[in-house]
């Protein structure tokens with residue numbers, strides 16, 4: 001097993017998860033300066049937007065950081081399905097005095113076909129690039145590797161992990177079903193075994209010849225230590241960082257995270273068009289009565305989801321937000337990202353002695 005942390009240049013086995021729309025360059029810089037791996041999510045950004053974010057991190061930190069892109073199958077438009085979806089949501093829009101959008105757009109491009117994004121990554125050379133929802137072509141992987149970039153890919157099954165190894169990535173992020181945000185499954189139309197973090201991490205550690213980073217439901221140092229015991233080289237935490245002041249989560253999202261709502265998270269496709277774990281809210285409730293096949297492709301459906309959230313929020317209703325969170329949500333803390341990293345470190349170091357205690 002190669003020394004992944006040494007190659008990346010981080011002291012701590014902690015990765016702050018890329019969270020498009022929630023994590024920020026300021027968060028990634030703070031985490032990087034604290035000795036862990038900070039990440040920015042540029043999956044929903046243009047190439048120019050990604051370049052600006054990369055430069056913002058560099059302006060505030062000297063250390064390594066990760067830039068995450070989305071490798072989903074590009075959306076297939078279906079005007080009939082989209083029109084029916086708009087009709088389905090129309091009453092919710094009207095409740096907030098708004099009209100639904102007339103039509104829906106593919107609001108961002110997949111990295112699979114975004115040449116400008118590849119050019120920015122090759123020019124800017126962040127230390128790490130990570131893939132979510134699949135793998136890019138061999139040519140893209142080779143271009144990134146030739147630029148000296150360490151490559152990570154989310155895997156939710158052994159099959160995806162094996163594919164990531166064959167594609168030439170350096171490590172996989174084992175994303176358990178507990179995880180907040182979008183499930184990284186490569187093909188959402190195939191049956192999903194929904195493996196938990198513990199089983200998936202062990203399966204990937206035992207099967208693959210590259211390092212494994214565990215993700216999903218990890219909220220504190222005891223959780224990180226447990227993942228290291230399972231053979232992971234690091235843990236990737238998303239939900240734990242949502243309430244940091246550096247996050248761009250809005251006040252409704254933060255309030256929900258610290259309310260009893262955090263005890264129930266729901267996997268829903270209704271918000272974006274792909275399964276994602278979210279705090280139980282008005283949108284996840286709406287999603288429960290919906291046939292997933294009636295939802296437009298990702299991210300076309302997300303155009304409607306974001307518009308509905310904006311309409312409701314204008315009337316002070318935050319319950320239609322994409323309030324992504326993992327099953328460990330009730331353990332979230334609100335403190336600056338650098339302080340959180342320091343606390344995680346000290347909890348991790350104490351963990352073996354605390355075994356068996358609460």
Ligand SMILES: Cc1cc2nc3c(=O)[nH]c(=O)nc-3n(C[C@H](O)[C@H](O)[C@H](O)COP(=O)(O)O)c2cc1C
Pocket residue numbers: 017018019020022041042043068131132154175178179180181182215216217218236237238239240242324325326327328
């Ligand atoms: C708000 C939020 C946004 C996320 N956005 C991304 C993303 O842009 N790219 C990505 O690879 N993973 C994303 N994820 C998933 C994380 O990488 C990771 O798998 C997950 O946060 C781990 O589970 P946890 O939230 O229980 O820690 C997101 C997760 C959350 C909570």
